[in-house]
Amino acid sequence: MERDGDRLSRIAAALEAAELDALACSLPSHVLLLSGYWPVVGVSVAIVTRSGQAALVVPADEQELAQAGWAASIHAFEPSSLKRLKNVADVLEVPLRSALVGLCGLGARIGCDAGLASQPASYAAMNIYGAELLRVLRAAAPKSHISRAGRLLAKLKASLTPGEIERVLLACCIAREAFREGRAALRPGIEEAQAAAHFTSPLGAIGTGMPEVQRAGGFAMCMSGPNSAQASAAYARSRARTLQAGESVLVHCNSYVDGYWTDITRTYVLGEPDARQQQIMAAIFEARAAALSAIRPGVRGAEVDRAAREVLTGHGFGAEFRHATGHGVGFAAIDPSALPRLHPKSPDVLAPGMVFNVEPAVYIDGWGGARHCDTVVVTEQGAEVLSDFQNTAEELII
Numbered sequence: 001m002e003r004d005g006d007r008l009s010r011i012a013a014a015l016e017a018a019e020l021d022a023l024a025c026s027l028p029s030h031v032l033l034l035s036g037y038w039p040v041v042g043v044s045v046a047i048v049t050r051s052g053q054a055a056l057v058v059p060a061d062e063q064e065l066a067q068a069g070w071a072a073s074i075h076a077f078e079p080s081s082l083k084r085l086k087n088v089a090d091v092l093e094v095p096l097r098s099a100l101v102g103l104c105g106l107g108a109r110i111g112c113d114a115g116l117a118s119q120p121a122s123y124a125a126m127n128i129y130g131a132e133l134l135r136v137l138r139a140a141a142p143k144s145h146i147s148r149a150g151r152l153l154a155k156l157k158a159s160l161t162p163g164e165i166e167r168v169l170l171a172c173c174i175a176r177e178a179f180r181e182g183r184a185a186l187r188p189g190i191e192e193a194q195a196a197a198h199f200t201s202p203l204g205a206i207g208t209g210m211p212e213v214q215r216a217g218g219f220a221m222c223m224s225g226p227n228s229a230q231a232s233a234a235y236a237r238s239r240a241r242t243l244q245a246g247e248s249v250l251v252h253c254n255s256y257v258d259g260y261w262t263d264i265t266r267t268y269v270l271g272e273p274d275a276r277q278q279q280i281m282a283a284i285f286e287a288r289a290a291a292l293s294a295i296r297p298g299v300r301g302a303e304v305d306r307a308a309r310e311v312l313t314g315h316g317f318g319a320e321f322r323h324a325t326g327h328g329v330g331f332a333a334i335d336p337s338a339l340p341r342l343h344p345k346s347p348d349v350l351a352p353g354m355v356f357n358v359e360p361a362v363y364i365d366g367w368g369g370a371r372h373c374d375t376v377v378v379t380e381q382g383a384e385v386l387s388d389f390q391n392t393a394e395e396l397i398i
Contacts, residue, residue: 003070006161008052014152015050021108022049026129028122029331030113030153037069038259042127043079043088047103055099068214075099089132097140111149118335157331158339159353165377167260168330169386172375175255175264176389178202186398188245188270196222196238203255218255228369232322246271248368254333261333263357264387265373268396280362280370281393283315287360288372295383301346308360320362329375330355354378
């Protein structure tokens with residue numbers, strides 16, 4: 001990945017404003033933010049200084065992958081060994097000290113990410129140092145002043161650089177092909193889990209075949225009929241239920257390219273939609289249009305939420321829209337606290353480069369649910385939909 005000068009300039013400005021000399025972060029999304037590298041198992045640490053110098057401390061078996069980032073120096077270490085029995089935090093101290101001394105010297109003011117966090121899964125298991133990172137940093141650099149920098153990092157992640165937006169767009173393009181293949185496979189008689197597999201498989205197969213991509217993949221879940229009413233929960237779940245003719249089928253997808261994520265949902269109808277389905281989808285698309293029209297620099301997230309919510313309320317579905325209209329997307333797929341928040345109480349002000357989802361929805365217990373979720377970026381002119389496919393009611397009828 002080419003050095004992202006725009007990102008490094010933003011980090012430098014944030015460090016100067018916070019009177020910090022450097023950031024040292026271990027959460028995979030923050031390592032990606034600081035170095036352009038998305039760790040696999042979560043034991044890596046990225047360090048970046050106010051002058052734009054970056055270093056990585058990574059497990060030896062990730063060293064080759066880490067070279068795809070822009071860190072000038074990579075310090076490899078062995079998290080585990082047959083010669084010793086220690087936890088990874090204790091082993092980290094020595095290589096971390098070497099990296100810190102090389103970049104910051106002694107007595108630096110360093111911000112870190114040792115706090116409450118939500119992270120997208122980079123592997124089947126992922127290490128999170130948490131408060132241990134504070135301890136290890138203080139042991140590795142006892143003369144430095146170490147402080148938490150969670151708010152600073154949240155603001156940095158809120159607006160993506162052009163290069164980062166291109167990666168999210170690429171993940172959306174991969175999802176577009178997955179939705180094309182998945183839609184073609186939907187039919188009455190197959191189970192939700194089988195349907196979901198048709199959407200999931202292309203996410204990795206297409207992405208990893210691209211020369212500019214190291215790692216690609218994602219998740220797709222299918223919820224049909226009455227099950228789709230439960231899609232308002234914090235997670236979606238495919239089951240063994242058989243898809244039936246005439247009912248709604250909600251497919252939720254989060255695709256990624258090298259740590260940059262999407263959030264996309266489409267709701268299909270297997271056959272000609274009945275009057276209720278037509279009414280719900282018309283209301284959702286009208287709410288979507290209202291939200292997109294409200295998006296522009298300087299607008300508060302609460303105003304975008306209000307635009308969508310008022311439309312659904314006007315159609316009689318206010319109580320059935322059970323969650324916020326959106327939240328920040330890019331460095332994660334699902335994190336309701338990610339800026340900007342399109343929430344009734346949100347004070348967040350939209351700015352160019354902010355990427356988030358827009359997901360108007362209706363959930364009716366015992367009947368079913370429908371949601372249309374897009375990944376969107378704020379431009380100087382307004383909203384640009386990055387997941388610009390299957391965005392008409394006609395395309396969602398099978």
